[in-house]
Amino acid sequence: MSRPTDVAVVNRILVVGHGMAGARFVQELRSRDLGRRFEVTVLGAEPEAAYNRVLLSSVLAGKLTPAEIETVPSAWYAAEDVELRTGVEVAAIDRHGRRVLTTAGEHVPYDHLVLATGSTAWVPPIDGLTGDDGEPGRDVAVFRTLADCRAMLARLDRIRYAVVLGGGLLGLEAARGLAGRGVRVQVVHPADRLMERQLDLDAGRVLARTMDELGVRVRLNARAVRFTEGWGGGGRGLLLEDGTRLPADLLVVACGVRPNTRLAAAAGLATDRAIVVDDAMTSVTDPAIHAIGECAEHDGQVYGLVAPAWEQAAVLADALTGGPARYRGSAVVTRLKAAGVDLAAMGETDVDDHESDAEVLRFADPARGTYQKVVIRDDRVTGAIMLGGAETVGAVTQLFDRAAPVPADRRALIFPGVAAAVDPADVPDDHTVCRCNGVTAGRIRACGADTVAEVAATTRATTGCGGCRADVAALLTSRSTVEVPA
Template sequence: MRDNRRRLVVIGNGMAGARAVEEILARGGAKQFRITMFGDEPYGNYNRIMLSHVLSGDEDDDAIFLNPLSWYRDNGITLHAGVRAKRIDRFTKNVFSSDGRVTPYNTLIIATGSRSHMPPMKGLYTPGGSVKQGIFGFRTIDDTRKMLAYAQHEQHRHAVVIGGGLLGLEAASGLRRYGLEVDVVHSGGHLMSAQMGPDGGAVLRRSVQALGIGVYTGSRTTAVLGTDKVAAVRLRDRSDIECDMVVMAADIRPNVDLAVLSGLPVERAIVVDDSLRVQDEDDIYAVGECVQHRGQVYGLVAPLWEQAAVLANHVTGADTSAAYHGSRTATKLKVAGIEVASMGLQGPELETDEQIVFSEPSRGVFKSIVVRDNKMVGATLLGDSRKVAFLTQAFDRGLPLPEERLGLMFDLGTPGQEVGVAELDDDAQVCSTETGTKTHILGFLEQIPVGEGRAFAVDGKQVAVFRLRNHTLRAVSAVCPHRGGPLADGTIDGQVVMCPLHQHAFDLATGCSTTGAGALQSYRVRLDREQNLVLETVPV
């Protein structure tokens, strides 16, 4: 029987490309399209955010896969894993790939993501043209595996990480766990300069150094020394640093070589409109870190998810009025074990802007909030994230703020760590309950660090168990009902967990959303006499 479905080709099998396909399938795309995907890596789609957890040993690499190879088969998707798309012929509508294949398309999606950037310096390559032994990027699962193997060699004792942003500090923290001496070299004046100002950067530097990590800011690496393998790095204005390995984490760049070669419009990245359609192209879309939308390029997960939903609406025809207007980015994460939240402006830009600052370097705490026209336009929280749920919602919604500005940082009449702004607006909360009982032993308590969560597969469902700082345990369904975010990786503020994708907040005791999302199922969880976690699969 002839297959009359249109041909959909997706170039890129990372988080953005796979998410776009998931959204298309959710809108009935399997009935409309024969789907073919190309991916540079010989694997299914995995959570790149979790690579730092693999490096530190907190997660096995097989635990971070989002879509195993079986998922593609089950959904009728042809995946060319480990095959690179080399060129697009826009006129004949064909994709030419590294295995010699020519694949026709009716609709094309480009999701080539980004790559580690090797900054210009001497000594990166051997005379034969290969990257010198001991030099690593930190972008893929293979990069991470190679770093792990190299770091655990008994003769390798000192690593230098080039780049003091999020990626660099995560690499430094992970390598430190294997007993290596680690130094971070950052060309900016302070650490994480893209997320915070110099005052916050100074407090962060002190906290990072307390972990036994050396920090060199305002320093540029000019060369990697050593004939066949790394022996040292040379700095422009300081003494050489002897080392056995170098991790390049200074920058990532959108992967646009394919687009440039194929004659597509590229500025900082591939230029798209509000439907994620490539400029001046009727049948080519792009999504993710390779995209430039209204002059902005995004490197966070939440904007990618939002883009994928709009793209899928247009590709399937489910909602051709859907439009992507950009994203207000707010990040909450742990960097080298240090809690950091950042959103909007780092500091005041107008004379009328207000800034509230609290700094306690001895405890590694720094807080800065920027207010304009009685609305929060920026915040940085370091070392104390108890108010992050409240602040994130205030930032996202542009809500009026309390006259007592200190209440934005401390519990002086504003919602506490377990309450969100949504509750101030009388938003309804809907909770679900069921009956019945069944118990499951999930393993020892100590597998969950205090203040964090872990996801477990129970009766075919994902359940997130949280170990709170007040020594209580909570368990809820692990998948955010909004866009499927992994709640076990979310931020815990008191009795509230906030999804890492779109910052929807949920009460861990009831499963109710404080931000208008659907409710989670909540479960009873307790300890037995041997300190095993015991879960009852009947929602409370």
């Protein structure tokens, strides 16, 4: 049967995935599609409204409620004439018929299919972690979704001891959240340092000491071999390779994620580490299918952070509406979201001081939880670790983002007292305050907001990792104290 060719049908866009990438894409599309040329349907496997996954650790710690991390209210979709269907899982893609099949047996047609399926938690093959059905055991949890977070919160009163497998971003955030609730937590990590992909050895040591002071014990170079129960009737626990037994009422698995490429691979799309896309975020196999976020691989890179996903969402929305935007990759800045820890890492970090073409600035004060390292090549910041360096992290990040020349007195990158402090009122309008959303100081000043919440609602600043909240507040304060000439 031939396909209809009227405009309304030709422009059907189906989004599979209602996470941070999928929800942002729909917003970006509607902001460009003022004439409503596109019919948009969103299928989300989770039953929740769109929420900020980055802030799940704050919910676990009790700092925020689930409602407070909602990013796109469900009412927005109705107002923007977008069909949102939550709790719907897709079983297969029919590329020939341009439709997807849901697990309920329904066919949903598309003209452009946007895959924003994200990643799934990886559970290592350790004895006792999963049952016969391959699912995590009763006392084993992953920390990936709001449902995972709620499940842990529901059993907090029965948890005295917890072990977190994995000392990366997610593992440390989960561990800190549980410790903040009074749980005795240990992190088991197989590498010689925490966050080994982002930190050098010295920074990892300082971070481990900081975590210990916050109630999280860290075990490095440690390998788990079995999760079991019944040690003399003493409950469940984790056995390590060296024979150490750790008590655990709950085992949290945070050993990394894998891009969710199941649908794409089964449909014959090119996949490597993830779904291979071009500069327009379009599958290199099928021009009617696109991928963004953690399930997309561009130029050999798969980004597991929110800022690149949002950049990709904007590029795809622009490309589908006839715009010129193309994705050229992202300069990644990793921020750890854990109460009591202020950490940002970017670019090349594990650089030896003896490399002839690199300047390496370094300052460490482990007792105060401070470790700062800046790598400079050709008068440009090419990498940095800023642990406990809240005063200068903004300036260093800006220099890294823009590949701008560093100051002649390099000490100003680490010690804010070396250079005169910059009054928020003097920050230039083109200074990027919120990296996640690309919001400048000028845009914040011009939005007319009086509170951080109003700025967030108007510009989206602070709605990503939240690390710019203090800077936004300072801008608002400086604006309110500036005298207006009569």
